[in-house]
Amino acid sequence: MKNEKNHILIADDEKEIRDILKLLLEGEGYEVLAVADGRAVIEAASPEIDLYILDVNMPELTGFMAAMELRKTTDAPIIFLTAYSGEMDKVMGFSAGADDYVVKPFSNMELLMRVKAILRRSVQATGDGAVRGDAQVGATVGNNTSGEMRNQILFGDLILDLDNQSVLRGDVVISLTGTEFKILELLVSHKKKVYSLDNIYQSIWGEDAVADSAIMVHIKNIRKKIGDDSRNPRYIKTAWGKGYYVE
Numbered sequence: 001m002k003n004e005k006n007h008i009l010i011a012d013d014e015k016e017i018r019d020i021l022k023l024l025l026e027g028e029g030y031e032v033l034a035v036a037d038g039r040a041v042i043e044a045a046s047p048e049i050d051l052y053i054l055d056v057n058m059p060e061l062t063g064f065m066a067a068m069e070l071r072k073t074t075d076a077p078i079i080f081l082t083a084y085s086g087e088m089d090k091v092m093g094f095s096a097g098a099d100d101y102v103v104k105p106f107s108n109m110e111l112l113m114r115v116k117a118i119l120r121r122s123v124q125a126t127g128d129g130a131v132r133g134d135a136q137v138g139a140t141v142g143n144n145t146s147g148e149m150r151n152q153i154l155f156g157d158l159i160l161d162l163d164n165q166s167v168l169r170g171d172v173v174i175s176l177t178g179t180e181f182k183i184l185e186l187l188v189s190h191k192k193k194v195y196s197l198d199n200i201y202q203s204i205w206g207e208d209a210v211a212d213s214a215i216m217v218h219i220k221n222i223r224k225k226i227g228d229d230s231r232n233p234r235y236i237k238t239a240w241g242k243g244y245y246v247e
Contacts, residue, residue: 013037014055037059051118052077055082063080077119081102099178153189200243219236
């Protein structure tokens with residue numbers, strides 16, 4: 001059974017960086033596994049891992065390639081730690097399934113703050129029963145035979161399960177990353193409110209946007225997963241020149 005410590009896997013082909021990150025994160029109480037290349041990431045991947053921190057330029061498999069492989073089997077958050085700071089590099093990172101993108105050189109405090117924020121966001125909702133925005137929130141038993149109440153947002157033929165941070169269509173679970181779920185929850189919880197790209201980024205990351213394209217990539221991924229046609233969307237609407245909203 002998994003213990004209470006968060007498990008983090010870090011991958012970087014520079015031993016000095018691996019050692020520094022391992023020392024830094026273990027000092028904060030995390031269980032840390034360090035590997036040297038993208039292939040080792042895939043081999044070490046496990047349901048026990050709560051967060052992956054990946055360098056981009058690694059042998060065997062790049063960080064981007066490793067992330068795409070991870071996304072086939074896990075929704076655990078991924079942070080890219082890299083010297084590549086261009087907007088297109090960030091777009092590629094988010095397209096590969098990243099939840100955050102930290103550019104080298106970085107401060108230890110900045111990295112720790114991002115790690116804590118992402119782990120906090122990825123923790124399953126506690127089910128406080130609060131009504132969010134003007135969305136329809138139901139505390140329902142559903143198929144839960146234990147009788148435990150669950151918080152759900154009904155949105156068309158979709159159900160956002162806030163306790164399990166999952167999206168369902170009937171009995172089918174639609175797999176979203178933690179960041180994708182938070183974006184969809186934000187929009188659905190405030191129907192008809194238009195969120196600009198900056199608004200969305202600030203709401204999810206708590207800081208100014210690193211690149212407008214990052215949010216656009218996340219929206220594209222969400223639409224694809226929930227079966228939304230970007231040219232004639234049912235769920236996530238585009239307010240041209242302004243942002244995104246749902247009805």
